[in-house]
Each structure stands twice: as C-alpha cells, then as structure tokens.
Amino acid sequence: MFQGVRPHHVLPCPPPDHRQHRNDTADMSEAQSKPQSTGSPPVHPGAGQPPTATATGTGTGKSVNPIPALRKRLKEGRQVIRARHDTGASGPEVCRMMTDLVDSIVLDIYRAAVQQVRPQAWQDAPWCLVAHGGYGRRDLAPFSDVDLMLLYDPAEEADSQALAKLLHQWINDTGLHVGFAMRTDAQSWKLAWTDASVITSLAESRLLIGSIQLYLRYFRGLRLGAQRRAKRLIAMIEAARLEERRKYGETIFLLEPNIKRSRGGLRDVQLVRWLGFVRHGETDLRPLIENETIPEEDARALERGYHYLLRIRNQMHFESQRAQDQLDRAMQMRLAEWAGWRGAEGILPVEQFMQEYFEHTSEIRYASAHMLDNVKWQSPLASSLQRSVGMPVQRDFRVGFRYVWATRTGLERLKRDPAAVIELMAVSSRYGKPIDPVTWREIRMAMRNRKITQIDQLTIERFLDLMSQSTNLAEQLRRLHELRVLEQIIPPMQHARCLLQFNQYHKYTVDAHSIRAIECVTELEQDRTGLLGSIYRSLRDKTILHLALLLHDLGKGYPEDHSEVGARIAAEMADRLKLNAQDKETLVFLVHKHLLMVHTAFRFDLSDDDTAVRFAATVGSSERLQLLLLLTYADLASVGPGVVNEWKIDLLLQLYYQTDAHFRDERPGEGFHEDILHRRDAIRQHRPRECDAEWWDQQVDALPIGYLIRTPAALAATELARLRDLETKHCLTWGRFLEQQKALEFVIATRQTGRPIGTFHRMTGVLSSMGMQIIAAEIHTQPDDIAWDRFLVQDTEYEGSPPPGRIDAVCQAMEQALAGDAPAPCFRDFWKSRTSRLTDKIQVQPTQVRFDNSTSDKHTIITLFAYDRMGLLYSVSKVLFEMELILHSAKISTHLDQVVDVFYVTDMTGQKITESTRLYMIRQRLLQAVNSD
Incomplete structure (x- = not known):
C-alpha cells in the first residue's frame, strides 16, 4: 500500500x-x-x-x-x-x-x-x-x-x-x-x-x-x-530544510514553486524518510506507521502527493529534455493542457491545475510538519509524561510542557463546534504552545467532512473578538484555515483555497494573499515613526479593517468583476456575523472599493485638485479614508516582495493628504496645504546667490506636489538650480542610484522650442535600448517652456548599484538622442525572446485602450493596460508623437509583467481629442504597437 x-x-x-x-x-x-x-x-x-x-x-x-x-x-x-x-x-x-x-x-x-x-x-x-x-x-x-x-x-x-x-x-x-x-x-x-x-x-x-x-x-x-546522534542530526536536517525553503519558497502557495524544493514539494516527502532513518533506522512508511511515528492518514496523504508530483516532474523533464524542476508560468500552462483541464467560468485551466497542485502540496506540508514535530520530541519518557502532567485549562483542555491538547470529551466538542476550536486556539496562543498532532488531526478530519451551516452566537462573538486583535492574528487565521475551520465561519474561503491568480503581479494564492494582507497591516503596530503606523494604532476598533482584508479578494474566480462579487460577499458575511448597519456599510465599501485609492494615485494627475475632490466625494469621510489607506497599503505589500516602494507610498500619501484636507475645510490653513507651503518656503531658502529671485520663485511655485512631498528641500534646490544652465545648453541630464528602491532615477531637462512633442518618446527609446526596464515615469513642464522628465528604472545588466560609468553612458546617450544625433533605438534579441515568453505563453488578458474626456477639464486621458515587454513604452510614446498629441502628463505603473500607463494629452492646438474617428485611429495604432514585437 x-x-x-x-x-x-x-x-x-x-x-x-x-x-x-x-x-x-x-x-x-x-x-x-x-x-x-x-x-x-x-x-x-x-x-x-x-x-x-x-x-x-x-x-x-x-x-x-x-x-x-x-x-x-x-x-x-x-x-x-x-x-x-x-x-x-x-x-x-x-x-x-x-x-x-x-x-x-x-x-x-x-x-x-x-x-x-x-x-x-x-x-x-x-x-x-x-x-x-x-x-x-x-x-x-x-x-x-x-x-x-x-x-x-x-x-x-x-x-x-x-x-x-x-x-x-x-x-x-x-x-x-x-x-x-x-x-x-x-x-x-x-x-x-x-x-x-x-x-x-x-x-x-x-x-x-x-x-x-x-x-x-x-x-x-x-x-x-x-x-x-538522532537529536543532533534531526536539528541539522531541519535547519538545512528550512534554509532550502527560504531560498525556493517558504510558503506552499508561492506561484512559481520548485516542485522538488519548495515547501510541500518532493523534498518534504523525502524529509519524512530521512527523519525515519535517523530516529528509527527506517525509511519506509510501513514500519513508521507500526511504531506510531506517523499516522496512517498522513502516510496515505504522502503517498498520494508523491505519486502526483512524480508524474508531473517526469512530464516536466520529458518536455524540457533536461532536469527541470521550476514550475514557471509557461510550464504551468503547458501542464494544464497536458493534464486535460478545460477551465470554467471565471477560472482558467491553468488556475484549475495549480489549485489541484497546491491541494496536494498542502497535504504533504501538513504530514511532514507533524512527522518532524513528532520525532523531535519522541522518547518513551516524553510520551508518558506529556499527557500525565498536563495542567487543566478551562473545561476540556490541558497544557503540557510541549503541547496543548483536548480531553476525550473536549475532542468530541472540537469536532463539531468551531467556537470550541477558536477557544483552543486562544489557549494555544496564550501559553505559547502548539496544538498536539492528534488533536490537530482529529479537528481537521472532522471539519473536512462537516457540512457548512449557520453559526451560533458564541462562534460569532469569539471570531469577532479574534479579528479585533493585532497580536499573532494572521498566524491564528492561517491555523484556522489549515484546520478547515475558517471556511466554516467564512464559507467563501473554501472557494478561495489554493486559488491561483495567474499573473506575474501576485505571488500567492488568493487565500494566502488575503491572510498575508492582514499580517502586513498588523505589523504596522510596531511602526513608531511613519504615518501608517500612527493611523493603525489610533484605530479604536480594528475588526472591520481586518475583516475587509480577509474578504477583499474572495470575489476572484468568478466571471464577474471580483470587486462586484466581493461587495456581495461582504454584505452576506456582514449578515452572517450579525454586524450592525454602519459596520456592514463600511465593510461593503472597503471591499467594493479596495482598488479605488491605488487606481486614483497611480493613474491620475494628483496636481489637479479635481482628482482629490472626486476621490473625496466617493470616500465620504476622514475615517473611511484612513481605513482605505491602510487597506490599500496592506493589499499592495502582500502581493509579493518588492511591490511596495517609496515611489508608490509617496503617491498614496499625497492623495491621502490632499483628500484629508477636503474633509478638514473647517480649519483652513492647516493640514496638507500648509505643509506644501512650508515645503516650498524651505526650497526658497536654499536659493543660490547667482539665481534671480523672481525666476527662482516662479520655478518653486510650479514644482509638482508629488515632487515636493518626496524630495528633501536641499536636493530639490540643487536640481532646480541646474535648470539655469539651459540658457547655454540644449539639455541637461543626470542620474542616481536609489538604494531603498534598488532602482536608478534618470532626469532630463530641456527647453522646448518649436513643436512641444517628441522628448518623451526619444528618452524611453534610449533607456529601453540600453537595457533599462522603466517602472515609473513622470513628465512635467516648468515655466520658460522647460520640459522636466523623470524616469525610475531597473538596470537589467547590474544587480545593485551600477558602476559610475554606466550612469554617465546613459546620460550621454539621452543627450545625443535629444540632439538628434542618435540612431533609432534597437532592442536586443535577448529581450525579444523574453517578450515572446511573457506575451505568447503567459498573456491571458487582452490589451485595453480607454479614453476619458470627462475627468479632466483640459485633457483627454488615455489609459493603456498591457503586458510588459522591453521597448513597450517607447512604442506607445512613439505613436503619440506620430499622431501629433501633446503629452502634458504621464503616469507609468509597472507591476512585474503588467503595465498601466496613463497619458494626459491634447492636440496641437491644446484641445481635447473628441472626434470619434480620430479616437478610433489612436486606439488602433496603440493596439498595433503593443501587440507587435
């Protein structure tokens, strides 16, 4: 067997x-x-x-x-x-x-x-x-x-x-x-x-x-x-496996797992064998079952997972004609087709395949973890003492020197009552001891077979009390989810279990991401210096925020937009948990509008007061604004490592400050606008003697708000003073490495003469052709027709800070391109092959081009949704140049493989583009540029 x-x-x-x-x-x-x-x-x-x-x-x-x-x-x-x-x-x-x-x-x-x-x-x-x-x-x-x-x-x-x-x-x-x-x-x-x-x-x-x-x-x-040497060797093996998991993926829900080395993979099946050998001299499961080192149910789960993973791994090797253990996105799509998945409404075949994969690795992870825990503490003396010296806690629970466990009566109650499980979890958390494997296994097996029904008032009270806490909340929710108890209380968690989001942006499954988001926000409790930590600690009741984070993505995996489905789920869960009308309304708003702040901050011109006015009208109150800011931050931070950076935080805080000022109009002169005035005054005080005071004041008054918020006054004054050199030079360029973002910032300033178009697309061409991945860009026009463009890029040829000569070379190429001395950019074959991998094998959503002539009084807003490739921004900006569109502002947001580019444009006379035929031609040209290699 x-x-x-x-x-x-x-x-x-x-x-x-x-x-x-x-x-x-x-x-x-x-x-x-x-x-x-x-x-x-x-x-x-x-x-x-x-x-x-x-x-x-x-x-x-x-x-x-x-x-x-x-x-x-x-x-x-x-x-x-x-x-x-x-x-x-x-x-x-x-x-x-x-x-x-x-x-x-x-x-x-x-x-x-x-x-x-x-x-x-x-x-x-x-x-x-x-x-x-x-x-x-x-x-x-x-x-x-x-x-x-x-x-x-x-x-x-x-x-x-x-x-x-x-x-x-x-x-x-x-x-x-x-x-x-x-x-x-x-x-x-x-x-x-x-x-x-x-x-x-x-x-x-x-x-x-x-x-x-x-x-x-x-x-x-x-x-x-x-x-x-069993005790020492077990510790050594455990440490090595932990280090390997850190390298290849600590969570089983990492979306590009290594089938051998990531958590829940083949290595964890092998771990059981190694532990059996060190402790008992046996690697086969049957002797380990007979001496009660591993339960038969866990052995069966290991066998099923082992068969499943080996067959997949064999297919990966045969298809690649080499040793291939990394389950990347392209391989996932091929395996889904090979395995016969056909997809369903709202779920891609590859998402079905990966959901099955994660279910197997979850079972392997549980079985191997219990085996490790068992052999670490296994000895005749320990086994006999564990239950004989346990201290009674409450009615049915005992606390020993190693575990918390339930009496026979308590175990029967745990198997039928989620409230009792939450009570046991609280005991485990309070005494800092895990639930013993026997009790854990009995609960999990019972909950897997238990039909989801209405929950009683005691369960509701204990769950809401748990959700109001910050300490160790995410870990307790993970354990409830592993035990299949969380879905008894929040049934949509069952649909979200192991549900993959097939894109390069999200790194975790829906359920893992939702719990990780709660972990990110509770970590703000320890942030004693930033605004986010201050707001989080000031909340009198954190229950609704935590609930919103748990629910915010549970609408995924359905044909309809996940925010709309999520709003209905939030309303149903509010009724299930018997929330009052005000809390229900707030919960539904947060789930329904959980993308509103990030879309507004990253896609719209925050220097336009109308942007904050419209956002404030939707949010409705300062209290909701605070909750939405925290939810937005936690959602971004829990997507995966490196997604949140200083640039994005600055944009969110800029929108927060501007919107909060609208809610505090009864106290004019305070808050955001006063802070901006202070920042401008600080730059004025750094005026060099050689700069004309009137010219300096004009330039300071025109600096964009986002730049003022994130740039120290001394640095802003240094950069502003450089603009005086444009009296004798046709352009200025400089760059620097930003340690916190692990990215390069390049700036170009030039005086626009003649037709005010073309600068942006030339710069994007130079940067892309030199191996720079553009992750954000801002364009701005200062007085005296000075175009001031700023690019945040990642250098694909260097990890960390590049050599000084690299920055100088890029700056020189940018100046040559603006002077017209540089040839048209060409992109290396390496990047063309990468393009093919990402677009041909991974692309699952079509390119979209949207026009908005209602949001801005002066500009037509073009929003582009596409999959990223090297040279994409150059291709798009070249179309805008060739269609003779003046680019007044741009918001470039790159999320790993996906980009959302927003352009504020007018025609050559400064008017919006409203004629339907011209809009159609612009759309077709943009789609052609994006979809061509």
Missing part, C-alpha cells in the same frame, strides 16, 4: 541468494534489470581509455568502443520510457524504469572499469558501488543527476582512485550527469555526522555491485551511528 513512497524498495541488506555469492561480491540490481550486455568486455591497456568490447562475428578480435552503444541505449531507453509515460504510467513506475535503465549502463561500465584496473582478479576487488540520493531511492526522474559513491578499503587507495577516475569519466561520456564520490566507510560516517546533505543522501543508499561485506559494514555503521 505504501510502496508509492519507496517503490519496490531495495533493502540496504542484500537478498539471501546474493549473500551466498562467491567471493562476497554481488550485483543487487540484476534481480530487477538485466543489463543488455551479456558478456564481460575485454580489457585494453591504458587507464584513461574508455571501456571496449570485442566485435563478434569477424574472427579478427578487433575491439570497439562501447560508449556510443551505451549512449544510444540511454537515448532509446528514454524514448521507450517516454512512451510508457505518455500512455499513463504512474510517476513511480516511470522512475523505476529510468532507474533500471541507468543501472544497466552503470553496471556495464563498472565491470569494464574494474577489469581494466585489476584484470586478473576483478571479481575479488575490495570495492562496492553504492547508489544514493534519488537514484538510491529508485525515484530517478528522466534527466536527474545520478549520485554514486565508490566505497573502498583504505588499503586499496591507489587502485580505487584509478577506478573512480574511469567510472566518473565513462559514465559522464554516456550523457548521464553524475555526482561521484570516493570514500571509505569511516569518511562517509564522519561527513554524515556534520553535513545534512550527506546524511540525507546516504540514508537512501542502495548497493549496486561489489563487496557485500564492505557494504554491510558501512551501512550498519551509518544506521546505528545516525540513531545514536
């Missing part, structure tokens, strides 16, 4: 018939797979020569090189195995076939190599060849590395080194990727006790061929030594 975790397990000890083999040698693989070559190859002199075989049937005794034949065997064998895979062979079955194929090749090479090193007595050689790691485990994927160790007697070191050299060279020559080590048993043990990667790989040892006596001595020493 449990052979799925170690199919056809080959025990470390050889079978009885091999124990009687002459001269204590054995070929343990021949019991499963006979090599194609039936005779021993002849020996040829020369230690560095490949193995050879005598050509039969010629009578000449001429020798031939068998490496090409072995390489052909590998290639043809993979083709046969691929055919079996394509007809539905299970993951473990394919891996066993692949292992048998590799065994046959390795054994032929071993025999030839041993005959060459010791031709007279090769059967008595004091060596053995040991497979370990995945190869030893017999779950070898089609293009995985082959891990081998030559175990040798120290007295035979010279011949052993010669043999190891031949084996390593010849196996690599066949096209296999081999990881090879030559060790004595003592060396193996010494490394195993100090290196987690060694003990975990050697725990999967399998004898291929050679001295049984040598192998038995080695493996017995490894097994007994590991058990004697």
Whole structure:
C-alpha cells in the first residue's frame, strides 16, 4: 500500500541468494534489470581509455568502443520510457524504469572499469558501488543527476582512485550527469555526522555491485551511528530544510514553486524518510506507521502527493529534455493542457491545475510538519509524561510542557463546534504552545467532512473578538484555515483555497494573499515613526479593517468583476456575523472599493485638485479614508516582495493628504496645504546667490506636489538650480542610484522650442535600448517652456548599484538622442525572446485602450493596460508623437509583467481629442504597437 513512497524498495541488506555469492561480491540490481550486455568486455591497456568490447562475428578480435552503444541505449531507453509515460504510467513506475535503465549502463561500465584496473582478479576487488540520493531511492526522474559513491578499503587507495577516475569519466561520456564520490566507510560516517546533505543522501543508499561485506559494514555503521546522534542530526536536517525553503519558497502557495524544493514539494516527502532513518533506522512508511511515528492518514496523504508530483516532474523533464524542476508560468500552462483541464467560468485551466497542485502540496506540508514535530520530541519518557502532567485549562483542555491538547470529551466538542476550536486556539496562543498532532488531526478530519451551516452566537462573538486583535492574528487565521475551520465561519474561503491568480503581479494564492494582507497591516503596530503606523494604532476598533482584508479578494474566480462579487460577499458575511448597519456599510465599501485609492494615485494627475475632490466625494469621510489607506497599503505589500516602494507610498500619501484636507475645510490653513507651503518656503531658502529671485520663485511655485512631498528641500534646490544652465545648453541630464528602491532615477531637462512633442518618446527609446526596464515615469513642464522628465528604472545588466560609468553612458546617450544625433533605438534579441515568453505563453488578458474626456477639464486621458515587454513604452510614446498629441502628463505603473500607463494629452492646438474617428485611429495604432514585437 505504501510502496508509492519507496517503490519496490531495495533493502540496504542484500537478498539471501546474493549473500551466498562467491567471493562476497554481488550485483543487487540484476534481480530487477538485466543489463543488455551479456558478456564481460575485454580489457585494453591504458587507464584513461574508455571501456571496449570485442566485435563478434569477424574472427579478427578487433575491439570497439562501447560508449556510443551505451549512449544510444540511454537515448532509446528514454524514448521507450517516454512512451510508457505518455500512455499513463504512474510517476513511480516511470522512475523505476529510468532507474533500471541507468543501472544497466552503470553496471556495464563498472565491470569494464574494474577489469581494466585489476584484470586478473576483478571479481575479488575490495570495492562496492553504492547508489544514493534519488537514484538510491529508485525515484530517478528522466534527466536527474545520478549520485554514486565508490566505497573502498583504505588499503586499496591507489587502485580505487584509478577506478573512480574511469567510472566518473565513462559514465559522464554516456550523457548521464553524475555526482561521484570516493570514500571509505569511516569518511562517509564522519561527513554524515556534520553535513545534512550527506546524511540525507546516504540514508537512501542502495548497493549496486561489489563487496557485500564492505557494504554491510558501512551501512550498519551509518544506521546505528545516525540513531545514536538522532537529536543532533534531526536539528541539522531541519535547519538545512528550512534554509532550502527560504531560498525556493517558504510558503506552499508561492506561484512559481520548485516542485522538488519548495515547501510541500518532493523534498518534504523525502524529509519524512530521512527523519525515519535517523530516529528509527527506517525509511519506509510501513514500519513508521507500526511504531506510531506517523499516522496512517498522513502516510496515505504522502503517498498520494508523491505519486502526483512524480508524474508531473517526469512530464516536466520529458518536455524540457533536461532536469527541470521550476514550475514557471509557461510550464504551468503547458501542464494544464497536458493534464486535460478545460477551465470554467471565471477560472482558467491553468488556475484549475495549480489549485489541484497546491491541494496536494498542502497535504504533504501538513504530514511532514507533524512527522518532524513528532520525532523531535519522541522518547518513551516524553510520551508518558506529556499527557500525565498536563495542567487543566478551562473545561476540556490541558497544557503540557510541549503541547496543548483536548480531553476525550473536549475532542468530541472540537469536532463539531468551531467556537470550541477558536477557544483552543486562544489557549494555544496564550501559553505559547502548539496544538498536539492528534488533536490537530482529529479537528481537521472532522471539519473536512462537516457540512457548512449557520453559526451560533458564541462562534460569532469569539471570531469577532479574534479579528479585533493585532497580536499573532494572521498566524491564528492561517491555523484556522489549515484546520478547515475558517471556511466554516467564512464559507467563501473554501472557494478561495489554493486559488491561483495567474499573473506575474501576485505571488500567492488568493487565500494566502488575503491572510498575508492582514499580517502586513498588523505589523504596522510596531511602526513608531511613519504615518501608517500612527493611523493603525489610533484605530479604536480594528475588526472591520481586518475583516475587509480577509474578504477583499474572495470575489476572484468568478466571471464577474471580483470587486462586484466581493461587495456581495461582504454584505452576506456582514449578515452572517450579525454586524450592525454602519459596520456592514463600511465593510461593503472597503471591499467594493479596495482598488479605488491605488487606481486614483497611480493613474491620475494628483496636481489637479479635481482628482482629490472626486476621490473625496466617493470616500465620504476622514475615517473611511484612513481605513482605505491602510487597506490599500496592506493589499499592495502582500502581493509579493518588492511591490511596495517609496515611489508608490509617496503617491498614496499625497492623495491621502490632499483628500484629508477636503474633509478638514473647517480649519483652513492647516493640514496638507500648509505643509506644501512650508515645503516650498524651505526650497526658497536654499536659493543660490547667482539665481534671480523672481525666476527662482516662479520655478518653486510650479514644482509638482508629488515632487515636493518626496524630495528633501536641499536636493530639490540643487536640481532646480541646474535648470539655469539651459540658457547655454540644449539639455541637461543626470542620474542616481536609489538604494531603498534598488532602482536608478534618470532626469532630463530641456527647453522646448518649436513643436512641444517628441522628448518623451526619444528618452524611453534610449533607456529601453540600453537595457533599462522603466517602472515609473513622470513628465512635467516648468515655466520658460522647460520640459522636466523623470524616469525610475531597473538596470537589467547590474544587480545593485551600477558602476559610475554606466550612469554617465546613459546620460550621454539621452543627450545625443535629444540632439538628434542618435540612431533609432534597437532592442536586443535577448529581450525579444523574453517578450515572446511573457506575451505568447503567459498573456491571458487582452490589451485595453480607454479614453476619458470627462475627468479632466483640459485633457483627454488615455489609459493603456498591457503586458510588459522591453521597448513597450517607447512604442506607445512613439505613436503619440506620430499622431501629433501633446503629452502634458504621464503616469507609468509597472507591476512585474503588467503595465498601466496613463497619458494626459491634447492636440496641437491644446484641445481635447473628441472626434470619434480620430479616437478610433489612436486606439488602433496603440493596439498595433503593443501587440507587435
């Protein structure tokens, strides 16, 4: 039943018939797979020569090189195995076939190599060849590395080194990727006790061929030594696995997981085997079930997940024709089609596939975590003391030195009552001890089978009390979600479970993102310096904010806009939780309008007072504004690492200050407008003596509000003073590296003469052609017709701060382009291939172009929604230039693979574009520019 975790397990000890083999040698693989070559190859002199075989049937005794034949065997064998895979062979079955194929090749090479090193007595050689790691485990994927160790007697070191050299060279020559080590048993043990990667790989040892006596001595020493050092080795293995998870994805819901190394992947199935070996000397699940190290339900979950992941991994290897374990977006789409998913209303096939994937990795993660927790504290004394010395807490719960658990009566109550589970969670949190695995498992199994019904008043009260807290809230919600209790209280969480958002912007599934958003906002409790932390701590009741964050994206996965669906969900949950009318209205508003602030701040001209007036009219009150600001920040911060930066925070705060000023009109002169006046006065005080006072005041008065908010007065004055140089120069450029954003800022200023168009598109062309990914841009016109453009970019050729010469080169190229000396930009083939990957394989939403002639009194607003590619902004801005549109303002927002570009334009006479035919032509030209390579 449990052979799925170690199919056809080959025990470390050889079978009885091999124990009687002459001269204590054995070929343990021949019991499963006979090599194609039936005779021993002849020996040829020369230690560095490949193995050879005598050509039969010629009578000449001429020798031939068998490496090409072995390489052909590998290639043809993979083709046969691929055919079996394509007809539905299970993951473990394919891996066993692949292992048998590799065994046959390795054994032929071993025999030839041993005959060459010791031709007279090769059967008595004091060596053995040991497979370990995945190869030893017999779950070898089609293009995985082959891990081998030559175990040798120290007295035979010279011949052993010669043999190891031949084996390593010849196996690599066949096209296999081999990881090879030559060790004595003592060396193996010494490394195993100090290196987690060694003990975990050697725990999967399998004898291929050679001295049984040598192998038995080695493996017995490894097994007994590991058990004697179990506590230290378990800690070492746990630390190594934790570090690996940090590197490849701590959460199981990372949207481009590594199928092997991310949390809940194959590595966690293997972790159970390694822990069983270190604690009990066993890697198979059946003995671990029998000694109660792992429950049978967890073992079944591991088996199901193991079969599922191995089959997917085999497909990834076959399709890529190489070792491929990263489940990137393009691979996900191909696998979804391969697996037969067809999609449903509101859900893409790839989202269905990944939802299934995450359900399996979730189960693996739970089972492996419980196993780890069990073996860390497993001892006869600990097991007997744990429940005998527990302190009674409340009616049905006990607190021991390690766990919190429920009595038999309490367990029955927990299995039917969500309120009791919340009560137990509170006890666990208060005493800082986890719920014991037995209690956890019983609750989870009961909730999986429990029908969702109405909740009683006690459950409502306890849940709302939990949602009002800040300390450890997100972690408690995660645990309730893992236990399937959260969906008993908030049923839409069931639909959102493991639901992928198929874009490069979101890094987590809907349910994980929602809980992470709550974590981000509660972390503001510790922010003692910023406005966001101050606002959060000032809230008397945080319940509605936390609820809104939990619900804000639960409308995803339906055909209708998720904000509209979310508003209805919020109303239903407010009734389910019996919120009062005011709280219900606030909750529905926050969920329905959770994108309003980010759209307004990132897409509209905040220097236009009408923008804040319209936003204030929608929000309605200062209290709601504060809640919306916190929700917007938490939503952005929980999307993934690096999404929130200083640039975006400044825009949100600028909109907040301007809107808040409208709500405080009863106190004129205070607040936002007064702060802006102070900032302008501070810049005035930095006026250089050589600058004319009247000119300086005009320039300071014209500085955009966003620039004033984020730029220190001294820096603003320095940049402003540079504009005087435009009296003698046609343009000015400068750049700097922004450490906090890990990005470069480039600025260009020029005096516009003649037609006021063309500067922006030339600059975007230069930056893109030099490998700069434009993530934000601002354009502004100062008095005296000075165009002042600012670009925030990421340099794809350097990580961190680039060399000074790099910034100088970009600035020089920008000046040449503006002077008309530079050729049209060209974008490298590298970026064209990247474009193809992102647009052809990942694009799931069509490009959109929208026109707005009602928001602004002076400008037509063009909004472009598209998938990013190198040179996209240049292509778009070139269309605006060719259509003779004056660009007055631009908001460029890049979210990993998606861009939202907003342009405020007029025609050459300064009028809006209202004629329908002209608007149609602009749209068609923009769509053509975006969709072409």
